[in-house]
Amino acid sequence: MWSERYEALSSYERGEFRRLANYLLSHTYMVRYQYQPSQQMTLPNADYQMATRLFPVLRDYFTVTGWQLEKDDNYGIMSLINIYDHNRLRIDRFTTLFLYTCRLIYEEQREQASSFHMVKTDTQTVVEKMRMLGLLDKGKTTQKERIEAQRTLGHYNIIQKMESVAWSNDGNELLILPSILSIISNQGINDMMLELEEMRINGSDEAGQEQEDSE
Template sequence: MWNEKYIGLTTYEKGEFKRLANYLLSHTYMVRYEYQSSQQMTLPNYDYQIASRLFGILQDYFAVTGWRLEKDDNYGIMSLINIFDHNRLRIDRFTTLFLYTCRLIYEEEREQVNSFHTVKTDTQAVVEKMRMLGLLDKGKTTQKERIEAQRTLAHHNIIQKMESSAWNNEGNQILILPSILSIISNQGINDMITELDELGVDDDTSTTGEKEE
């Protein structure tokens, strides 16, 4: 049982267990590598290392409470999924389209992807691709839409802002993280054009597999 294993942890490990469990509940995804703007390089994520060490206990704990914790060691992704399909994060239409466009860009750049499994792009490149696909209302978008979409996706470790400063109204350099593969599968890519066509005429809010905050 997870609690028996938990009792055997050190005081420090118990503290990390609690912190990381709460982090996963809030952020849904965790990736093995993160870009450190202060050093201008991608480095191993300490939280991912600790979570991997405690993975068995975390997985058993979440299973008891109705969650499935998964880890992909190939791409370096940890994800938390509700087995009852509850606690889904509702995102607006623009954020949904921004997410799907990021996935398309990731797919197109996969052959050139680096050893960290990240794809570098920027806000303007994503918006321009959305425009080319006819996903923007009258070909336009607002600063508020762009910033809110990026903040939401960054909070869930789907993209990461490369600058240390706040989100810029004019756009930012961003990394598309491999966690995006867990949201939109290869099968999803095969159906992408159809889905995007449907989203292009659907003004309703959409849902992803993440949790509501």
């Protein structure tokens, strides 16, 4: 049982267990590697290493409480899922479309991705692709939308900004992390493209109707 495994931990390990359990509950995803702006390089994530060491007891604990902790050793992803489909985050439309677009960029560039399974891009590239796909209302977006979308996805370790400063109004250099694969699968890519095309067509139809109404 998880309690027996927990009792066998040292005092330090118990403290790390509590800290990492709370981190996973808050952030959902954890990745093996993180970019360190101060050193301008990607380094192993010490939290991921400790969570891997404590994985059996963390997994068993979360199972008892109705959560499923998974670890993908190939891509270096740890994810926490509620088996009752509770505690889901509801994000706004722009953030959802920003996420979808990041997934498309990841899919297009994953073969050229680094050995850390990260894809480098920037805010402007994502927004321009959204515009190209017809996902922006009247082809425009606000600074607030961009910052909030990136801040949300950054909190859940889906993207990471490469600068050590706060999220910028002018945009940031970004890393799309492999955790995005856990959110939108390869099958999800196909479904997503159909949905995006439908949204684009509907948006064009609505714009055309508005023009007719104004004539």
